[in-house]
Amino acid sequence: MKKILIIGATSAIARELAKRFAGRGDKLFLLGRDEGKLQIIHADLQIRGAAKVVYAAADLANTEKHAGLLQQVYKTLGEPDVVLLAYGTLGEQAQGEQDYTMAQQEFQTNFLSPVSWLTLLANDFARRGSGSIVVLSSVAGDRGRQSNYIYGAAKGGLSIFTQGLRNRLYHSGVHVLTVKPGFTDTPMTADMKKNFLFVSPAKVARDIEQALEKRQTILYTPWFWRFIMLVIKLIPEWLFIKLKL
Amino acid sequence: MLAYQSWNRYPSVRQKADILHWATDVLPDIQQGETLLPYGLGRSYGDVCLNQGGRILDTQNLNHFLHFDRAKGILRCESGVTLAQILSLIIPVGWFLPVTPGTQFITLGGAVANDVHGKNHHCAGNFGHHIRQFELLRSDGSVYLCSPQQNPEWFRATVGGLGLTGLIRWVEFQLIPINNPLIEVETVKFANIDEFFSLSKASAFDYSVAWLDGMAKGKSLGRGLFMQGNHAAPQWNHGYCMKNTRKLSIPIDFPGFTLNKLSIKLFNTLYYHKQIKKVSTGLAHYLPFFYPLDGVENWNRIYGAKGFFQYQCVLPYDNPAVIKEMLKTIANSGQASFLGVMKVFGDIQSLGLLSFPRKGFTLALDFRNHGEKTLRLLEALDVMVSANGGVVYPAKDTRMSAQHFQQFYPNWEDMLKFIDPHFSSGFWRRVTK
Numbered sequence: 207m208k209k210i211l212i213i214g215a216t217s218a219i220a221r222e223l224a225k226r227f228a229g230r231g232d233k234l235f236l237l238g239r240d241e242g243k244l245q246i247i248h249a250d251l252q253i254r255g256a257a258k259v260v261y262a263a264a265d266l267a268n269t270e271k272h273a274g275l276l277q278q279v280y281k282t283l284g285e286p287d288v289v290l291l292a293y294g295t296l297g298e299q300a301q302g303e304q305d306y307t308m309a310q311q312e313f314q315t316n317f318l319s320p321v322s323w324l325t326l327l328a329n330d331f332a333r334r335g336s337g338s339i340v341v342l343s344s345v346a347g348d349r350g351r352q353s354n355y356i357y358g359a360a361k362g363g364l365s366i367f368t369q370g371l372r373n374r375l376y377h378s379g380v381h382v383l384t385v386k387p388g389f390t391d392t393p394m395t396a397d398m399k400k401n402f403l404f405v406s407p408a409k410v411a412r413d414i415e416q417a418l419e420k421r422q423t424i425l426y427t428p429w430f431w432r433f434i435m436l437v438i439k440l441i442p443e444w445l446f447i448k449l450k451l
Numbered sequence: 452m453l454a455y456q457s458w459n460r461y462p463s464v465r466q467k468a469d470i471l472h473w474a475t476d477v478l479p480d481i482q483q484g485e486t487l488l489p490y491g492l493g494r495s496y497g498d499v500c501l502n503q504g505g506r507i508l509d510t511q512n513l514n515h516f517l518h519f520d521r522a523k524g525i526l527r528c529e530s531g532v533t534l535a536q537i538l539s540l541i542i543p544v545g546w547f548l549p550v551t552p553g554t555q556f557i558t559l560g561g562a563v564a565n566d567v568h569g570k571n572h573h574c575a576g577n578f579g580h581h582i583r584q585f586e587l588l589r590s591d592g593s594v595y596l597c598s599p600q601q602n603p604e605w606f607r608a609t610v611g612g613l614g615l616t617g618l619i620r621w622v623e624f625q626l627i628p629i630n631n632p633l634i635e636v637e638t639v640k641f642a643n644i645d646e647f648f649s650l651s652k653a654s655a656f657d658y659s660v661a662w663l664d665g666m667a668k669g670k671s672l673g674r675g676l677f678m679q680g681n682h683a684a685p686q687w688n689h690g691y692c693m694k695n696t697r698k699l700s701i702p703i704d705f706p707g708f709t710l711n712k713l714s715i716k717l718f719n720t721l722y723y724h725k726q727i728k729k730v731s732t733g734l735a736h737y738l739p740f741f742y743p744l745d746g747v748e749n750w751n752r753i754y755g756a757k758g759f760f761q762y763q764c765v766l767p768y769d770n771p772a773v774i775k776e777m778l779k780t781i782a783n784s785g786q787a788s789f790l791g792v793m794k795v796f797g798d799i800q801s802l803g804l805l806s807f808p809r810k811g812f813t814l815a816l817d818f819r820n821h822g823e824k825t826l827r828l829l830e831a832l833d834v835m836v837s838a839n840g841g842v843v844y845p846a847k848d849t850r851m852s853a854q855h856f857q858q859f860y861p862n863w864e865d866m867l868k869f870i871d872p873h874f875s876s877g878f879w880r881r882v883t884k
């Protein structure tokens with residue numbers, strides 16, 4: 207039985223993963239901002255077999271609250287074996303191009319506030335010398351594209367941050383997994399036109415659970431995104447700038 | 452990627468879809484003249500789950516369990532939870548569904564909206580009989596808590612209400628206790644329809660259903676296999692292991708000729724002679740017993756891209772001559788049915804205004820889509836059914852006439868005042884023309 211902290215527990219991907227943890231009989235602490243949704247997930251996970259489920263609601267991008275929330279987690283759950291950092295927003299790129307405050311908010315949610323969580327958690331995990339930190343980044347962070355470089359830059363920063371963190375924590379026995387999902391059919395992509403590349407959040411969750419068990423470092427999910435992104439990264443910049451991606 | 456069809460893949464329609472992500476979501480805004488219709492898993496064989504030119508509400512993500520009283524066997528779930536998901540939760544702790552149709556891949560919302568029945572109708576009635584309460588969301592934002600006691604008129608309109616009264620957000624219902632996942636099964640071969648009736652009358656099992664050889668004519672008209680079972684006794688609890696059968700899948704559309712008369716004859720003969728003895732008994736896992744077709748994924752594609760029809764009717768039990776006449780018409784038409792299922796329903800009054808089940812003999816058959824020819828045959832069957840006091844099942848219909856529907860379901864006009872002004876379906880527009 208593991209103790210698991212989910213930061214952004216209302217995310218569709220996180221919920222599917224939480225169902226798997228609950229089915230194994232784990233103990234869960236859920237953080238999210240919407241109390242009503244947290245209540246629904248709380249009941250569901252308890253019924254599915256979780257040994258314990260606790261939740262707290264707060265704006266997770268507000269870094270001032272982070273230390274206090276973690277204290278609350280440690281008090282009711284104990285120190286977690288696994289942390290999943292899942293929340294994020296996919297803002298309107300066009301709007302961010304016109305309005306810095308919107309871009310700033312995207313960076314706050316998708317990069318800066320995760321850095322705050324990871325800074326606190328890294329030190330606690332390092333002290334204990336065990337456990338796994340799982341961070342949901344994105345394939346969008348692998349190369350800047352005109353259609354979503356604000357989100358992409360935040361996720362790219364997050365990928366590099368977790369990469370460095372992994373390198374640092376490796377020496378104290380802590381596992382850091384960077385997850386790079388491709389198109390996933392969740393509320394985040396509700397307005398996007400769906401094509402054959404879209405997969406269910408349940409599929410992504412299965413892949414993450416497996417990667418967690420195998421202590422993998424970087425997970426592209428589904429697997430073919432590793433090759434798609436490889437090709438995208440290989441396109442020379444003089445050609446790439448001409449493309450409408 | 453997101454093609455919303457009915458299980459028989461006919462008619463093929465265009466409609467927009469809104470995916471609901473949370474039971475707390477408000478219903479999407481619609482444009483003037485547009486309508487909404489909830490959609491579960493599209494396991495209906497027809498247009499009760501289709502809304503051509505309008506929008507459908509995909510409920511699959513409303514899949515949270517809300518409350519489970521393990522001591523009393525009372526479960527409350529969001530309406531997009533599937534029977535398969537429920538079974539994997541409840542079976543290990545000694546509970547089973549009170550009523551289940553022949554597939555576990557339907558949603559709770561679909562089970563309520565079609566007031567589905569199963570092999571235990573003669574003992575347990577429909578799914579609706581086991582509902583304690585549910586919540587209904589209307590397009591104007593109002594919410595009704597419905598039970599046989601509270602808002603009973605909304606309860607009656609929504610159970611078997613074909614998704615027209617609003618969105619069912621969650622359902623609470625009563626489970627039944629079991630000792631293990633096994634069924635003690637007895638299978639009896641019968642040579643004709645009279646034997647079927649005597650077997651039905653004599654049967655003392657909780658579950659019973661018969662497989663019909665839809666091709667057999669003359670003296671063997673109505674021959675088949677009678678399958679009956681009970682949940683197994685506790686003595687079988689031990690030494691049992693979950694069978695993990697690999698799924699056989701039909702990934703592509705079969706070319707039409709695989710379902711010609713010959714191949715069906717062959718299939719039927721094999722099935723019929725599978726067991727040589729007159730009576731055989733044994734233990735079966737609940738999956739193959741209740742859900743034999745779920746073992747073949749996408750079996751509906753076997754009928755090719757033109758889709759197929761299913762026809763299910765119920766006729767008063769006391770008139771075997773009519774039933775024989777119907778079977779004869781089907782056998783003689785040469786439009787062989789791949790699958791035929793027969794059962795005798797019990798005397799339990801259905802709760803919904805438009806519920807299908809009622810005392811009598813029910814017959815369900817598949818027909819390959821041969822266009823006009825098939826439509827004429829099915830219309831002829833409707834005429835026989837209506838002349839003899841029977842009704843046809845809306846969940847399995849794509850073609851019955853408005854006149855027949857209104858005759859089968861005289862309550863349809865009472866239904867009108869409960870229909871959400873922003874909800875509609877292809878079926879409803881067709882049968883109320």
Ligand SMILES: Cc1cc2nc3c(=O)[nH]c(=O)nc-3n(C[C@H](O)[C@H](O)[C@H](O)COP(=O)(O)OP(=O)(O)OC[C@H]3O[C@@H](n4cnc5c(N)ncnc54)[C@H](O)[C@@H]3O)c2cc1C
Nearest residue numbers: 491492493494495552553558560561564567568613614619
């Ligand atoms: C192999 C097979 C065997 C079957 N055996 C049986 C059987 O033995 N007995 C039987 O009765 N039926 C049987 N059926 C039919 C099936 O059980 C019903 O058609 C069932 O309603 C399908 O449920 P669904 O979730 O797929 O709903 P859909 O087919 O998607 O929708 C069915 C109806 O429910 C409404 N609906 C769905 N969700 C909601 C909601 N949340 N709120 C309000 N309305 C909603 C829809 O608008 C529609 O009118 C069988 C079907 C198959 C494929």
Ligand SMILES: NC(=O)c1ccc[n+]([C@@H]2O[C@H](COP(=O)([O-])OP(=O)(O)OC[C@H]3O[C@@H](n4cnc5c(N)ncnc54)[C@H](OP(=O)(O)O)[C@@H]3O)[C@@H](O)[C@H]2O)c1
Nearest residue numbers: 216217218219239240266267293294344387389390392394
């Ligand atoms: N879907 C994809 O295609 C895709 C692809 C690559 C990567 N990802 C990443 O995967 C992660 C999970 O996303 P998802 O696909 O599961 O989408 P999702 O279901 O929309 O989840 C995003 C969640 O983040 C929460 N959130 C946003 N800002 C928050 C804040 N300030 N405080 C608290 N919670 C906040 C949202 O909460 P509310 O419910 O309260 O709004 C929402 O539950 C995200 O980091 C996303 O960037 C997704």
